[in-house]
Amino acid sequence: MKTNPEFFPLTDLASRFVDQLVQCRRLKLGVLEASEHHVLIELPYNKALIGYPETGVIHGGVITTLMDTASGTAVVCSIFDKYKSLELSPTLDLRVDYMKPAEPNKSVYGFAECYKLSSSVAFTRAIAYQDSIDDPIAHAVGSFMRISPDMVGEPFRRALMGEES
Amino acid sequence: MSETGIPSGQLNVKDLVKKANELNDFSHLLEHVPYAQFIGMQVSRFGDELVFQLPAKDDNIGNPTLPALHGGVIAGFMEMSAILQLMVFMQATKVPKVVDFSIDYLRAGHLKDSFAECKITRQGRRVANVSINCWQTNRKALIATARAHFLIE
Numbered sequence: 644m645k646t647n648p649e650f651f652p653l654t655d656l657a658s659r660f661v662d663q664l665v666q667c668r669r670l671k672l673g674v675l676e677a678s679e680h681h682v683l684i685e686l687p688y689n690k691a692l693i694g695y696p697e698t699g700v701i702h703g704g705v706i707t708t709l710m711d712t713a714s715g716t717a718v719v720c721s722i723f724d725k726y727k728s729l730e731l732s733p734t735l736d737l738r739v740d741y742m743k744p745a746e747p748n749k750s751v752y753g754f755a756e757c758y759k760l761s762s763s764v765a766f767t768r769a770i771a772y773q774d775s776i777d778d779p780i781a782h783a784v785g786s787f788m789r790i791s792p793d794m795v796g797e798p799f800r801r802a803l804m805g806e807e808s
Numbered sequence: 809m810s811e812t813g814i815p816s817g818q819l820n821v822k823d824l825v826k827k828a829n830e831l832n833d834f835s836h837l838l839e840h841v842p843y844a845q846f847i848g849m850q851v852s853r854f855g856d857e858l859v860f861q862l863p864a865k866d867d868n869i870g871n872p873t874l875p876a877l878h879g880g881v882i883a884g885f886m887e888m889s890a891i892l893q894l895m896v897f898m899q900a901t902k903v904p905k906v907v908d909f910s911i912d913y914l915r916a917g918h919l920k921d922s923f924a925e926c927k928i929t930r931q932g933r934r935v936a937n938v939s940i941n942c943w944q945t946n947r948k949a950l951i952a953t954a955r956a957h958f959l960i961e
Contacts, residue, residue: 664869
Protein backbone atom coordinates (compact mmCIF):
# COMPACT_ATOMS: atom_id res chain seq x y z
CA MET A 644 0.00 0.00 0.00
CA LYS A 645 1.32 3.43 -1.00
CA THR A 646 1.37 6.06 1.67
CA ASN A 647 3.16 9.31 2.25
CA PRO A 648 4.16 9.64 5.91
CA GLU A 649 6.00 12.93 5.23
CA PHE A 650 2.70 14.49 4.32
CA PHE A 651 1.16 13.58 7.67
CA PRO A 652 3.09 15.36 10.42
CA LEU A 653 1.98 13.19 13.36
CA THR A 654 3.01 9.86 11.84
CA ASP A 655 6.21 9.65 13.89
CA LEU A 656 4.46 10.46 17.17
CA ALA A 657 1.71 7.91 16.45
CA SER A 658 4.30 5.34 15.46
CA ARG A 659 6.28 5.80 18.68
CA PHE A 660 3.05 5.57 20.70
CA VAL A 661 1.96 2.29 19.10
CA ASP A 662 5.48 0.86 19.46
CA GLN A 663 5.28 1.47 23.21
CA LEU A 664 2.35 -0.93 23.49
CA VAL A 665 3.68 -4.45 23.99
CA GLN A 666 0.69 -6.24 22.46
CA CYS A 667 0.91 -4.01 19.37
CA ARG A 668 4.53 -4.99 18.84
CA ARG A 669 3.49 -8.63 19.11
CA LEU A 670 0.82 -8.02 16.46
CA LYS A 671 3.39 -6.07 14.37
CA LEU A 672 1.04 -3.11 14.02
CA GLY A 673 2.57 -0.39 11.86
CA VAL A 674 1.43 3.24 11.63
CA LEU A 675 1.25 4.30 7.97
CA GLU A 676 -0.17 7.79 8.46
CA ALA A 677 -1.29 10.07 11.26
CA SER A 678 -2.56 13.63 11.34
CA GLU A 679 -4.71 15.75 13.65
CA HIS A 680 -7.68 14.27 11.79
CA HIS A 681 -6.89 10.61 11.32
CA VAL A 682 -4.70 7.58 11.92
CA LEU A 683 -4.06 4.66 9.55
CA ILE A 684 -2.55 1.45 10.94
CA GLU A 685 -1.58 -1.77 9.16
CA LEU A 686 -2.06 -5.20 10.72
CA PRO A 687 -0.06 -7.83 8.77
CA TYR A 688 -1.56 -11.30 8.37
CA ASN A 689 -0.16 -13.86 10.79
CA LYS A 690 -1.23 -17.50 11.15
CA ALA A 691 -0.88 -17.19 14.95
CA LEU A 692 -3.90 -14.85 14.93
CA ILE A 693 -6.32 -17.26 13.29
CA GLY A 694 -9.68 -17.50 15.04
CA TYR A 695 -11.45 -19.70 12.50
CA PRO A 696 -9.16 -22.67 11.74
CA GLU A 697 -11.40 -23.97 8.96
CA THR A 698 -10.89 -20.86 6.85
CA GLY A 699 -7.74 -19.21 8.21
CA VAL A 700 -9.70 -16.06 9.05
CA ILE A 701 -8.17 -14.03 11.90
CA HIS A 702 -9.99 -13.69 15.22
CA GLY A 703 -12.43 -10.84 15.81
CA GLY A 704 -10.42 -9.98 18.92
CA VAL A 705 -7.48 -8.97 16.73
CA ILE A 706 -9.71 -6.60 14.76
CA THR A 707 -10.98 -5.19 18.08
CA THR A 708 -7.37 -4.65 19.22
CA LEU A 709 -6.59 -2.90 15.92
CA MET A 710 -9.68 -0.68 16.26
CA ASP A 711 -8.96 0.12 19.92
CA THR A 712 -5.34 0.96 19.12
CA ALA A 713 -6.14 3.06 16.03
CA SER A 714 -8.91 4.94 17.87
CA GLY A 715 -6.75 5.53 20.95
CA THR A 716 -3.89 6.76 18.76
CA ALA A 717 -6.27 9.13 16.96
CA VAL A 718 -7.18 10.58 20.37
CA VAL A 719 -3.51 11.04 21.31
CA CYS A 720 -2.85 12.82 17.99
CA SER A 721 -5.95 14.98 18.25
CA ILE A 722 -5.09 16.11 21.79
CA PHE A 723 -1.46 16.71 20.86
CA ASP A 724 -2.50 18.87 17.93
CA LYS A 725 -5.03 20.89 19.91
CA TYR A 726 -3.25 21.30 23.26
CA LYS A 727 0.39 20.47 22.43
CA SER A 728 0.27 18.03 25.33
CA LEU A 729 0.38 14.28 25.72
CA GLU A 730 -2.52 12.48 27.30
CA LEU A 731 -3.14 8.76 27.45
CA SER A 732 -6.86 8.20 27.31
CA PRO A 733 -8.18 4.88 28.53
CA THR A 734 -11.04 3.35 26.53
CA LEU A 735 -14.45 3.79 28.11
CA ASP A 736 -16.32 1.71 25.60
CA LEU A 737 -15.94 0.33 22.14
CA ARG A 738 -18.49 -1.21 19.83
CA VAL A 739 -17.36 -3.14 16.77
CA ASP A 740 -19.69 -4.29 13.99
CA TYR A 741 -18.30 -7.01 11.78
CA MET A 742 -19.48 -6.80 8.17
CA LYS A 743 -17.46 -9.62 6.66
CA PRO A 744 -14.49 -11.83 7.50
CA ALA A 745 -10.97 -10.58 6.82
CA GLU A 746 -9.44 -12.42 3.86
CA PRO A 747 -6.48 -14.60 4.90
CA ASN A 748 -2.91 -13.79 3.80
CA LYS A 749 -3.66 -10.09 3.41
CA SER A 750 -3.07 -7.11 5.68
CA VAL A 751 -5.96 -5.39 7.42
CA TYR A 752 -5.94 -1.59 7.62
CA GLY A 753 -7.49 0.34 10.48
CA PHE A 754 -8.53 3.93 9.76
CA ALA A 755 -9.62 5.92 12.81
CA GLU A 756 -10.65 9.48 13.55
CA CYS A 757 -11.34 11.38 16.72
CA TYR A 758 -14.41 13.32 15.62
CA LYS A 759 -15.11 15.15 18.86
CA LEU A 760 -12.91 16.16 21.73
CA SER A 761 -14.80 17.46 24.77
CA SER A 762 -13.28 18.50 28.08
CA SER A 763 -13.51 15.05 29.59
CA VAL A 764 -14.35 12.59 26.82
CA ALA A 765 -13.02 11.93 23.30
CA PHE A 766 -15.30 10.32 20.69
CA THR A 767 -13.96 8.14 17.90
CA ARG A 768 -15.01 6.14 14.87
CA ALA A 769 -12.96 3.64 12.92
CA ILE A 770 -13.14 1.40 9.88
CA ALA A 771 -11.19 -1.80 9.18
CA TYR A 772 -10.72 -2.79 5.54
CA GLN A 773 -8.45 -4.65 3.16
CA ASP A 774 -8.81 -3.67 -0.51
CA SER A 775 -10.95 -0.57 -0.20
CA ILE A 776 -12.29 1.53 2.64
CA ASP A 777 -15.64 1.41 0.81
CA ASP A 778 -15.75 -2.35 1.33
CA PRO A 779 -15.23 -2.54 5.11
CA ILE A 780 -14.57 -5.58 7.27
CA ALA A 781 -15.64 -3.83 10.44
CA HIS A 782 -16.79 -0.51 11.78
CA ALA A 783 -16.21 0.74 15.33
CA VAL A 784 -17.33 3.60 17.54
CA GLY A 785 -15.68 4.34 20.83
CA SER A 786 -15.31 6.83 23.62
CA PHE A 787 -12.19 7.55 25.64
CA MET A 788 -11.79 9.19 29.02
CA ARG A 789 -9.48 12.18 29.11
CA ILE A 790 -6.99 12.21 31.96
CA SER A 791 -4.48 14.79 33.07
CA PRO A 792 -1.20 15.05 31.09
CA ASP A 793 0.50 14.69 34.50
CA MET A 794 -0.59 11.06 34.52
CA VAL A 795 1.85 10.34 31.70
CA GLY A 796 5.11 9.26 33.29
CA GLU A 797 8.31 11.03 32.29
CA PRO A 798 9.90 7.94 30.64
CA PHE A 799 6.76 7.39 28.58
CA ARG A 800 6.59 11.07 27.60
CA ARG A 801 10.21 10.98 26.45
CA ALA A 802 9.61 7.78 24.48
CA LEU A 803 6.62 9.36 22.77
CA MET A 804 8.50 12.54 21.93
CA GLY A 805 11.41 10.52 20.61
CA GLU A 806 13.82 12.08 23.12
CA GLU A 807 16.90 10.23 24.27
CA SER A 808 16.51 8.95 27.81
CA MET B 809 -1.95 -30.82 9.43
CA SER B 810 -0.39 -27.72 7.95
CA GLU B 811 3.08 -26.49 8.90
CA THR B 812 1.61 -24.38 11.69
CA GLY B 813 0.08 -27.42 13.32
CA ILE B 814 -3.36 -26.18 12.44
CA PRO B 815 -5.56 -28.88 11.00
CA SER B 816 -6.48 -27.86 7.49
CA GLY B 817 -9.90 -28.41 5.98
CA GLN B 818 -13.02 -29.17 7.91
CA LEU B 819 -13.02 -29.00 11.65
CA ASN B 820 -15.65 -31.22 13.14
CA VAL B 821 -16.90 -28.94 15.88
CA LYS B 822 -19.61 -31.35 17.01
CA ASP B 823 -17.12 -34.20 17.56
CA LEU B 824 -14.66 -31.90 19.30
CA VAL B 825 -17.32 -30.68 21.73
CA LYS B 826 -18.56 -34.22 22.31
CA LYS B 827 -15.03 -35.39 23.06
CA ALA B 828 -14.48 -32.44 25.39
CA ASN B 829 -17.69 -33.27 27.24
CA GLU B 830 -16.67 -36.92 27.65
CA LEU B 831 -13.20 -36.07 28.90
CA ASN B 832 -14.58 -33.11 30.89
CA ASP B 833 -11.64 -31.20 29.43
CA PHE B 834 -12.42 -28.19 27.31
CA SER B 835 -8.89 -26.93 26.96
CA HIS B 836 -8.21 -28.90 23.80
CA LEU B 837 -11.00 -26.96 22.06
CA LEU B 838 -8.78 -23.93 22.54
CA GLU B 839 -5.78 -25.75 21.09
CA HIS B 840 -7.49 -25.62 17.71
CA VAL B 841 -7.69 -21.83 17.78
CA PRO B 842 -4.29 -20.16 17.25
CA TYR B 843 -5.46 -16.81 18.62
CA ALA B 844 -6.50 -18.44 21.92
CA GLN B 845 -2.91 -19.74 22.19
CA PHE B 846 -1.54 -16.35 21.16
CA ILE B 847 -3.09 -14.63 24.19
CA GLY B 848 -2.69 -17.75 26.34
CA MET B 849 -6.27 -18.27 27.50
CA GLN B 850 -7.56 -21.34 29.33
CA VAL B 851 -10.91 -22.76 30.40
CA SER B 852 -12.19 -24.81 33.34
CA ARG B 853 -15.53 -26.43 33.90
CA PHE B 854 -17.24 -26.40 37.28
CA GLY B 855 -20.42 -28.46 37.01
CA ASP B 856 -22.54 -26.70 34.45
CA GLU B 857 -20.41 -23.59 34.45
CA LEU B 858 -17.46 -22.64 32.32
CA VAL B 859 -14.94 -20.19 33.71
CA PHE B 860 -12.42 -18.75 31.29
CA GLN B 861 -8.97 -17.64 32.39
CA LEU B 862 -6.40 -15.32 30.93
CA PRO B 863 -3.20 -15.76 32.95
CA ALA B 864 -1.05 -12.64 33.38
CA LYS B 865 1.34 -12.45 30.43
CA ASP B 866 3.77 -9.68 29.48
CA ASP B 867 2.90 -9.97 25.78
CA ASN B 868 -0.67 -8.89 26.52
CA ILE B 869 0.35 -5.55 28.00
CA GLY B 870 -0.79 -2.33 26.36
CA ASN B 871 0.43 0.60 28.43
CA PRO B 872 3.79 -0.50 29.89
CA THR B 873 3.99 2.19 32.59
CA LEU B 874 1.05 0.98 34.71
CA PRO B 875 1.43 -1.84 33.47
CA ALA B 876 -2.06 -2.58 32.11
CA LEU B 877 -3.42 -5.25 29.79
CA HIS B 878 -4.30 -4.00 26.30
CA GLY B 879 -8.05 -3.37 26.11
CA GLY B 880 -8.14 -5.21 22.80
CA VAL B 881 -6.73 -8.35 24.40
CA ILE B 882 -9.39 -8.23 27.11
CA ALA B 883 -12.01 -7.87 24.37
CA GLY B 884 -10.51 -10.73 22.36
CA PHE B 885 -10.43 -12.93 25.45
CA MET B 886 -14.09 -12.15 26.20
CA GLU B 887 -15.13 -12.72 22.59
CA MET B 888 -13.37 -16.09 22.47
CA SER B 889 -15.01 -17.01 25.80
CA ALA B 890 -18.44 -16.30 24.31
CA ILE B 891 -17.64 -18.39 21.21
CA LEU B 892 -16.59 -21.33 23.36
CA GLN B 893 -19.63 -20.97 25.62
CA LEU B 894 -21.86 -21.15 22.54
CA MET B 895 -20.00 -24.15 21.12
CA VAL B 896 -20.25 -26.12 24.34
CA PHE B 897 -23.87 -25.35 25.26
CA MET B 898 -25.42 -25.24 21.82
CA GLN B 899 -24.16 -28.37 20.10
CA ALA B 900 -22.86 -26.14 17.34
CA THR B 901 -21.67 -27.72 14.12
CA LYS B 902 -19.63 -24.67 13.19
CA VAL B 903 -17.67 -22.03 15.02
CA PRO B 904 -20.12 -19.14 15.70
CA LYS B 905 -19.30 -15.96 13.78
CA VAL B 906 -19.24 -12.63 15.57
CA VAL B 907 -21.68 -10.03 14.24
CA ASP B 908 -21.10 -7.26 16.74
CA PHE B 909 -19.22 -6.84 19.96
CA SER B 910 -19.72 -4.01 22.43
CA ILE B 911 -17.47 -3.65 25.44
CA ASP B 912 -17.52 -1.28 28.41
CA TYR B 913 -14.29 -0.92 30.34
CA LEU B 914 -14.99 -0.42 34.04
CA ARG B 915 -11.52 -0.58 35.59
CA ALA B 916 -7.95 -0.83 34.38
CA GLY B 917 -6.94 -4.42 33.68
CA HIS B 918 -3.76 -4.87 35.67
CA LEU B 919 -1.06 -7.40 34.90
CA LYS B 920 -2.88 -10.11 36.84
CA ASP B 921 -4.84 -13.23 35.99
CA SER B 922 -8.21 -12.35 34.48
CA PHE B 923 -11.39 -14.40 34.47
CA ALA B 924 -14.56 -14.36 32.41
CA GLU B 925 -17.97 -15.92 32.48
CA CYS B 926 -20.69 -15.80 29.85
CA LYS B 927 -24.45 -15.88 29.79
CA ILE B 928 -26.38 -16.79 26.67
CA THR B 929 -29.17 -14.23 27.00
CA ARG B 930 -31.08 -15.36 23.97
CA GLN B 931 -30.48 -18.04 21.43
CA GLY B 932 -32.54 -17.78 18.29
CA ARG B 933 -32.35 -19.97 15.21
CA ARG B 934 -29.74 -17.88 13.47
CA VAL B 935 -28.44 -15.39 16.04
CA ALA B 936 -27.40 -15.69 19.67
CA ASN B 937 -27.02 -12.86 22.16
CA VAL B 938 -24.34 -13.36 24.80
CA SER B 939 -23.27 -11.19 27.72
CA ILE B 940 -19.77 -11.55 29.11
CA ASN B 941 -18.29 -10.33 32.40
CA CYS B 942 -14.59 -10.09 33.15
CA TRP B 943 -12.89 -9.62 36.52
CA GLN B 944 -9.51 -10.04 38.19
CA THR B 945 -9.16 -10.37 41.97
CA ASN B 946 -12.81 -9.99 42.90
CA ARG B 947 -15.77 -11.25 40.92
CA LYS B 948 -17.81 -8.29 42.15
CA ALA B 949 -15.26 -5.78 40.88
CA LEU B 950 -15.65 -6.30 37.13
CA ILE B 951 -12.95 -4.82 34.92
CA ALA B 952 -15.10 -5.06 31.79
CA THR B 953 -18.54 -6.10 30.66
CA ALA B 954 -19.57 -6.86 27.10
CA ARG B 955 -22.44 -8.05 24.98
CA ALA B 956 -22.23 -9.60 21.58
CA HIS B 957 -24.26 -11.16 18.79
CA PHE B 958 -23.11 -14.27 16.96
CA LEU B 959 -24.36 -15.95 13.82
CA ILE B 960 -25.01 -19.63 14.42
CA GLU B 961 -25.80 -22.01 11.61
